[in-house]
Amino acid sequence: MTKNIIDELTWRGAINQQTDADGLKDYVNHHQIALYCGVDPTGDSLHVGHLVTFMILKRFQMLGHKPVIVIGGATGSIGDPSGKKSERVLQSMDQVRHNQDALTKQMINLFGTENFEIVNNYDWLSKMDLLSFLRDYGKLFNVNTMLNKEIVASRLDVGISYTEFTYQILQAIDFLTLYREHQVQLQIGGGDQWGNITAGIDLIHRIEGSKTPVFGLTIPLLLKADGTKFGKTEGGAVWLDPKKTSPYEFYQFWLNTDDRDVVKYLKYFTFLTQDQIEDLAQKIQTAPEKREAQRTLAQEVTRFVHGQAAVDQAEKISAALFSGDIQQLTSDEIEQGFESVPSVDYAGQECNLVEFLVDQTHIEPSRRQAREDIQNGAIYVNGQRQQDVDYQVDPQSAFDGRFVIIRKGKKKYTLVRVQHN
Known part of the structure; x- marks a missing residue:
């Protein structure tokens, strides 16, 4: 300093x-x-x-x-x-x-x-x-x-x-x-x-x-490299209140910083030294795909606002979503990590997987397509691949009975919110 x-x-x-x-x-x-x-x-x-x-x-x-x-x-x-x-x-x-x-x-x-x-x-x-x-x-x-x-x-x-x-x-x-x-x-x-x-x-x-x-x-008025005002997203403001913007969303906001902005943000929003920031700036040039500067920024600001436990949780959610291994997540972590994912409500009991995908959640357009995707291994229920067209979806079996997570293909998730009357 x-x-x-x-x-x-x-x-x-x-x-x-x-x-x-x-x-x-x-x-x-x-x-x-x-x-x-x-x-x-x-x-x-x-x-x-x-x-x-x-x-x-x-x-x-x-x-x-x-x-x-x-x-x-x-x-x-x-x-x-x-x-x-x-x-x-x-x-x-x-x-x-x-x-x-x-x-x-x-x-x-x-x-x-x-x-x-x-x-x-x-x-x-x-x-x-x-x-x-x-x-x-x-x-x-x-x-x-x-x-x-x-x-x-x-x-x-x-x-x-x-x-x-x-x-x-x-x-x-x-x-x-x-x-x-x-x-x-x-x-x-x-x-x-x-x-x-x-x-x-x-x-x-x-x-x-x-x-x-x-x-x-x-x-100074802080503008992003594209000329837009800092702090605004498609979803609106990024709040410090964890109930308005979850710590995971908060972490992701900083992690998704443009390469052109990240050094400026490291200077503004972290307590890293000049040498540390210049080292990260160099890594943007030599290994931008690693996004080390963005990850450091996300860790530093999230720690300042929400504490180290929030950083650990955000990184746990990120790793689970990247790998597809979501079974290790708690229901609260599911809620954070899947907040921006398309969601549907479900108020029923156990249900055949084909019916669940077509009639209940409309994830699949037809029973024929649902059976084909199941048999081809494209459907995952709560992180586990299901290739049995007779599989029964139990909405109470995971995540405290609050959610069923359906994944179609590599990245297409749907959050099914279980309704309790």
Whole structure:
């Protein structure tokens, strides 16, 4: 690792803009600081896009600095204009509180409880009355300056409510409060947060003095080699909540990284050293078919988010699916590994294999075709080849009676979900 955290982040390609690059680099060379980013509780799970910022916070934490996460219980209830062309749909406060609790658990899982803090801006913004807001803070913000912030300017053609227009003032108050009460001196966010971050720094300088050492840093927009946004798949977002995206799916997401992207992701999302990453980059050139860089990436990120047991389980499922030896898998592992496989429901009892394939599950188009495929050895039931047309399928015989796995040929699987009335 390079000596200074800013040099490290620069090498990893993780810095987009800084308010005072030289000042911040010098300051962290001589001081332990607290730094923060905000997360609005618009959902009950983080996704892999959030990891870009969190990995930076984690790197600071590993060097003795203190990350602080601000959950936007207040700002999340009114809406943020960034990155959208329309107003955010307001959530009920009950939903906001539910999301806050879920996000808090996820972040403690990533950062632990030592030298880390989670705060909620509802705790201070909800106590502010309208007149105090206007006298103490509104007076310090110039509307012309606010309109010129890209975060607002991008919305002027379609319109923006006063509620979302004031968001940058509220976020600036957050930074001021965190500076005063939690000694936070650095705010980190996506590139779309630049206007909000600089608004906070300007407010602190106006109230606390122009020499007050506070800084802002944004991260680049992470795009895949094909130009699409990182973290999106055909199935939607890749979530950190294992109930929304299983650890196996999570592992596979990273394992399927394009060769053109994998070195960039290793820099962003792992704690491997420069030498280790350069070694993996070399192996992409000399032995790309082994996909060692992708496998290392999948192991490292899955371990960080879900733990070593999840890595072991994901690799066990992968090996079983590759070999076809699925009998060793538990029913929960079957559910993870076959989540994207075509599935049908079955509510019956024991059934002749031909009838099961044709009438019950429609895997085969006709009885003649079913008999032919069975006799030719193309049909597997729960991992075992079945060549007897009189074989009886017992839905209770494997995987806790929850599933029957039919394989036709080398790779064509169907997950039969056993329904219990």
